Amino acid sequence: MGITERKTREKQEMRTKILEAAKDVFIEEGYEKASIRAIAERIEYSPATIYLYYKDKNELFHEVHELGFEKLTEEFRLSDSIENPFERLRALGHTYMKFGITNPEIYDLMFIQKAPMEAIKETDEGWDCGLTCLTYLKTTLEECIAKQYIQPTEINLLSISIWSYMHGLTSLHIRDRFHIFKDFDIEKLLYGSVELMLGMIKQNTISRPENQ
Amino acid sequence: MGITERKTREKQEMRTKILEAAKDVFIEEGYEKASIRAIAERIEYSPATIYLYYKDKNELFHEVHELGFEKLTEEFRLSDSIENPFERLRALGHTYMKFGITNPEIYDLMFIQKAPMEAIKETDEGWDCGLTCLTYLKTTLEECIAKQYIQPTEINLLSISIWSYMHGLTSLHIRDRFHIFKDFDIEKLLYGSVELMLGMIKQNTISRPENQ
DNA sequence: TAAATTTAATAAACACTGTTTAGTAAATCC
DNA sequence: GGATTTACTAAACAGTGTTTATTAAATTTA
Numbered sequence: 001m002g003i004t005e006r007k008t009r010e011k012q013e014m015r016t017k018i019l020e021a022a023k024d025v026f027i028e029e030g031y032e033k034a035s036i037r038a039i040a041e042r043i044e045y046s047p048a049t050i051y052l053y054y055k056d057k058n059e060l061f062h063e064v065h066e067l068g069f070e071k072l073t074e075e076f077r078l079s080d081s082i083e084n085p086f087e088r089l090r091a092l093g094h095t096y097m098k099f100g101i102t103n104p105e106i107y108d109l110m111f112i113q114k115a116p117m118e119a120i121k122e123t124d125e126g127w128d129c130g131l132t133c134l135t136y137l138k139t140t141l142e143e144c145i146a147k148q149y150i151q152p153t154e155i156n157l158l159s160i161s162i163w164s165y166m167h168g169l170t171s172l173h174i175r176d177r178f179h180i181f182k183d184f185d186i187e188k189l190l191y192g193s194v195e196l197m198l199g200m201i202k203q204n205t206i207s208r209p210e211n212q
Numbered sequence: 213m214g215i216t217e218r219k220t221r222e223k224q225e226m227r228t229k230i231l232e233a234a235k236d237v238f239i240e241e242g243y244e245k246a247s248i249r250a251i252a253e254r255i256e257y258s259p260a261t262i263y264l265y266y267k268d269k270n271e272l273f274h275e276v277h278e279l280g281f282e283k284l285t286e287e288f289r290l291s292d293s294i295e296n297p298f299e300r301l302r303a304l305g306h307t308y309m310k311f312g313i314t315n316p317e318i319y320d321l322m323f324i325q326k327a328p329m330e331a332i333k334e335t336d337e338g339w340d341c342g343l344t345c346l347t348y349l350k351t352t353l354e355e356c357i358a359k360q361y362i363q364p365t366e367i368n369l370l371s372i373s374i375w376s377y378m379h380g381l382t383s384l385h386i387r388d389r390f391h392i393f394k395d396f397d398i399e400k401l402l403y404g405s406v407e408l409m410l411g412m413i414k415q416n417t418i419s420r421p422e423n424q
Numbered sequence: 425t426a427a428a429t430t431t432a433a434t435a436a437a438c439a440c441t442g443t444t445t446a447g448t449a450a451a452t453c454c
Numbered sequence: 455g456g457a458t459t460t461a462c463t464a465a466a467c468a469g470t471g472t473t474t475a476t477t478a479a480a481t482t483t484a
Contacts, residue, residue, distance in 0.1 A: 247469085247470065247471080248471060248472085260473080260474095269471065
């Protein structure tokens with residue numbers, strides 16, 4: 001019977017319709033103004049309708065957060081063609097930071113807000129999209145170690161460190177904590193910091209001939 | 213005339229009464245549940261009364277955020293007695309991270325939420341309390357450089373980097389992004405990361421005899 | 425001291441928020 | 455064609471920050 005098939009298809013279409021509206025409101029108006037009512041109004045449905053397709057706001061925001069990860073992963077993929085793993089690492093760093101600065105509201109949802117993580121806790125799934133991005137970093141770092149650009153280091157320790165560093169720079173910046181450096185070009189400081197870190201983890205190798 | 217003096221004193225007492233209540237609600241109930249009504253109820257006044265002493269929620273939260281900085285600065289001061297600047301740097305790092313993990317809601321307000329920064333924008337003051345803490349880090353780093361524990365580096369670049377690193381570790385942790393390392397002892401990874409960073413910035417000096 | 429004025433506090437309202445419930449109209453099934 | 459399921463929504467509930475009009479008390483003035 002084709003009706004049930006059409007119905008499930010329509011149900012899915014409505015979900016993506018809501019999801020896209022949520023994403024748009026999010027990007028245009030920001031986290032604070034992304035209310036259920038605002039999203040409902042955009043698709044010309046009543047607020048209550050959204051609850052027929054999403055359990056609650058957390059679940060909806062969790063899916064928006066997944067969209068964000070799809071976009072970030074997509075941008076990460078652009079660096080796949082870079083042969084040198086250390087150069088690829090630099091590119092990933094720049095991509096990550098630029099993503100955060102360009103899409104602060106989505107970045108907010110992906111790495112700062114509690115909501116998406118609470119949605120995960122209510123299911124038995126893990127933070128798959130986060131894991132995917134982390135794996136991207138991990139494999140690049142492993143390759144850097146294999147090709148002796150970086151001193152051998154426990155990979156979880158190293159990846160958590162690089163990620164935290166990049167997140168620290170990005171999040172303190174988009175949350176306006178760097179205004180105290182008002183006499184400096186902040187973006188220049190940010191990219192300078194990335195280079196400082198890259199220099200530090202690379203220099204270790206250069207200065208240790210026994211690893212070469 | 214003693215009346216006006218008493219009045220201004222009472223006005224100040226009421227402000228601190230509200231402020232302390234706000235801080236307590238904040239610590240006990242968290243950011244989300246720290247509503248004007250909840251704060252008002254705790255001091256047994258009507259919500260409207262708070263607006264006679266504070267312009268809006270942002271201004272009140274800004275003062276709570278300042279209390280947080282007083283506490284953090286206090287804890288930083290405990291490391292003043294450490295002679296070796298590099299050991300002092302390690303202590304500051306541990307203090308910072310422990311502060312964030314122990315007081316996640318206050319840390320939230322100090323380094324994550326937008327609200328306190330918006331309160332600053334509306335006045336002509338800067339982020340003085342943030343600057344104080346940063347100066348603490350800066351002077352320690354400068355001393356590290358002077359005593360050749362750390363390779364000479366532009367001080368703003370270096371301090372922004374160390375701070376971002378510590379904030380990245382702390383904030384990703386308290387916002388539950390490290391659950392993907394579920395097979396590991398996360399706190400161990402965190403302190404391990406601090407050691408990794410310390411090792412990296414120190415090693416540069418050791419491996420460069422021309423600086424010693 | 426009595427009246428006028430200033431001050432302090434609040435109840436109630438406004439415009440929002442997420443979410444639930446009851447009810448309606450249309451589509452589908454028998 | 456009548457019964458049933460489905461899709462949707464209006465209205466309500468409990469909460470939010472904030473403003474306004476009003477009241478009662480404290481203070482000043484005459």
